[in-house]
Amino acid sequence: MEPGDYELVRVASGAWSVRSRRDGETFHPVVGPVHEAEALYVRQLDLAARARATPGEFVLWDVGLGAAANVLTALRALADVPVRVRVESFDHTLAPLAFARAEHESLGYFGGYCDAVDTLLDRREAAWTNGRSEVVWRVRVGDFPAWLQSPAAMAVPAPHAVLWDAYSPARNPAMWTLPVFRRMRELVPEGQRCALATYSRSTLLRVTLLLAGFRVGAGTATGEKEETTVAATDPAWVPAPLGAEWLGRARRSTSAEPLLEPVYRQAPPSPATLAALECHPQFRVEGSAPARTSDKIFAADGTDMA
Numbered sequence: 001m002e003p004g005d006y007e008l009v010r011v012a013s014g015a016w017s018v019r020s021r022r023d024g025e026t027f028h029p030v031v032g033p034v035h036e037a038e039a040l041y042v043r044q045l046d047l048a049a050r051a052r053a054t055p056g057e058f059v060l061w062d063v064g065l066g067a068a069a070n071v072l073t074a075l076r077a078l079a080d081v082p083v084r085v086r087v088e089s090f091d092h093t094l095a096p097l098a099f100a101r102a103e104h105e106s107l108g109y110f111g112g113y114c115d116a117v118d119t120l121l122d123r124r125e126a127a128w129t130n131g132r133s134e135v136v137w138r139v140r141v142g143d144f145p146a147w148l149q150s151p152a153a154m155a156v157p158a159p160h161a162v163l164w165d166a167y168s169p170a171r172n173p174a175m176w177t178l179p180v181f182r183r184m185r186e187l188v189p190e191g192q193r194c195a196l197a198t199y200s201r202s203t204l205l206r207v208t209l210l211l212a213g214f215r216v217g218a219g220t221a222t223g224e225k226e227e228t229t230v231a232a233t234d235p236a237w238v239p240a241p242l243g244a245e246w247l248g249r250a251r252r253s254t255s256a257e258p259l260l261e262p263v264y265r266q267a268p269p270s271p272a273t274l275a276a277l278e279c280h281p282q283f284r285v286e287g288s289a290p291a292r293t294s295d296k297i298f299a300a301d302g303t304d305m306a
């Protein structure tokens with residue numbers, strides 16, 4: 001992709017946002033980049049408080065760097081926190097960031113971060129003092145699902161917070177498969193808390209996150225979406241967990257079966273998926289027997305997910 005593949009569009013709020021002409025996607029529709037990033041990621045993932053409470057380095061994964069609105073808004077929120085922050089950004093192209101940097105005055109969210117972005121574009125890594133925090137920001141350019149499954153992924157510090165901002169599952173199915181989210185979950189070591197937020201509230205996504213081993217809940221409205229999704233390794237980081245009512249709807253859904261391959265399709269939940277959901281600790285009532293005789297969680301492909 002080239003910078004010419006992108007344009008600025010004015011969204012309903014009056015803010016400017018980047019649009020990919022080739023993909024036909026506006027990065028932050030309706031409320032614009034800053035409002036969406038603040039509502040969806042900064043507040044919902046409670047970034048400042050969690051960074052403050054994390055011993056050592058606070059690690060943020062920014063999946064779908066794009067025009068960097070999410071990550072720069074997050075960094076601004078962390079500027080008052082005396083903490084070391086490591087940001088790992090992922091995208092298969094730096095073209096939208098180069099385009100946004102050239103249009104930073106209209107976009108308005110670059111603030112004091114133009115030098116850091118220039119360094120990142122130049123060297124793929126930048127380190128600087130961000131108010132009271134110390135930041136190291138790296139970008140890995142390439143196909144994220146392929147990188148995630150590679151040994152290189154194990155050498156990168158696992159995240160405490162994940163900003164998941166790929167294009168929609170219908171347009172960008174490779175970023176929303178069960179193997180991708182399962183691998184994400186596996187990379188977080190036992191005992192480390194990690195929460196992920198994303199704009200989608202689809203049953204397909206939520207079932208995928210549950211089967212990947214996360215606790216999953218309804219996320220807050222962003223202005224564009226009346227509900228989003230939060231997933232975490234620790235139930236304490238899921239303020240509004242999905243419950244029995246949601247499970248009932250998922251059982252009847254015509255689009256609840258996780259994608260196992262990077263091909264979009266809609267299908268009702270398979271018997272293996274339903275069994276895995278019913279065994280999931282999130283839906284087990286304290287003190288009750290599991291829905292199945294086995295205590296294990298099964299993947300949609302029938303393999304154990306212990």
Ligand SMILES: C[S@@+](CC[C@H](N)C(=O)[O-])C[C@H]1O[C@@H](n2cnc3c(N)ncnc32)[C@H](O)[C@@H]1O
Pocket residue numbers: 026027063064065066067068069070071090091092093096142143144145165166167172174175
């Ligand atoms: C909605 S945009 C991200 C917007 C961005 N978070 C921001 O704040 O400006 C989605 C991004 O995902 C990237 N993407 C799509 N498929 C990808 C893949 N397979 N690997 C890595 N990045 C991918 C696109 O290049 C695009 O920049």
